[in-house]
Amino acid sequence: PSEARDRLRIAIQKSGRLGPPARALLSSCGLAWREQADRLFCRGETLPVDLLLVRDDDIPGLLDSGACDYGVVGRNVLLEYAGRRPQETGSAAAVELRGLGFGGCRLDIAVPEDWDWQGPAQLQGRRIATTYPRLLDRWLVAQGVQADVVTLSGSVEIAPRLGQADAVCDLVSSGATLRANQLRPVVTLLQSEAVLAGPARPFADARGALATMLLRRLDGVLKLRDSRLLLFQARRDAVPGLMQLLPDAEPPTVMQVDGGDTLALQALCHGAMTWQRLEQLRSAGARGLLVVPVERTLA
Ligand code: ATP
Ligand code: MG
Secondary structure, three states, X not given: OOOOOOOEEEEEEOOOOOHHHHHHHHHHOOOOEOOOXXXXXXXXXXXXXXXXXXXXXXXXXXXXXXXOOEXXXXXXXXXXXHHHOOOOOOOOOEEEEEEOOOOOEEEEEEEEOOOOOOOHHHHOOOEEEEOOHHHHHHHHHHHOOOOEXXXXXOOHHHOOOOOOOOEEEEEEOOOHHHHHXXXXXXXXXXXXXXXXEEEOOOOOOOHHHHHHHHHHHHHHHHHHOOOEEEEEEEEHHHHHHHHHOOOOEOOOEEEEEOOOOEEEEEEXXXXXXXXXXXXXXXHOOOEEEEEEEOOOOOO
């Protein structure tokens, strides 16, 4: 909806939970910028890609108006905004382009610990406090439950103790905040994480090529984030069983050790290499296991 531009503009959270990981992600894609106190706009120094540092709630609106091209924002915020948008106008609404794997949380209904939870019907006629009224409304309608949605801008978890609500619909990661307020999560409305939001359709101007390059780099970074180079030795007859334990591995490089029955293998694995997996590999005959971080790949 805006004039032709030759620089991309990406909105990220200025502070808060998503600010640091969003900055780390963009810099691993090769962006560099200098931040100055009180400056919301940061000019990209390595690529024609600029940053806008804002409150997370403002990001969907900035995308919708065309003021920004991409945003890093919680799926919860993006979907809540989408629910608020007036009926499909055919405008280039921002959509989720990639899940980014950080900022994970759930949007849950939580009820007082002393409730004997029987199911959603128990919310009929009750007051539910939330900062996500659209997402909650949509869920209530789907459940056929009529409840009173109390929209608050924050501190939702204390609403029941203050007598403002009977239950809450709030973001939960560890659940510690709910427990501290004698609340218990009972239903999940949404699994959320930080996402890259942007236009569903490609840019028609110079931003198009830039966007393609940025997304390609982002995909490379996301793909490699859990990837490790795994090195180990094993007897030849143990190798097929070991490879079955590594379904996420690229075809390995295999070398013979001492011309004997022992092989040395190296494989790029894309799933998390936990201690548990290493123990399994060891039990299946792998020795000298070495897990090496991978900095970059180019296919
Ligand atoms: P801002 O000042 O930018 O408006 P905020 O206080 O609204 O910040 P944060 O608390 O920093 O937002 O949360 C940003 C996002 O982090 C949330 O929208 C959500 O997607 C994600 N998140 C992950 N875990 C949690 C959690 N336990 N509570 C709240 N948000 C979480
Ligand atoms: Mg906010």
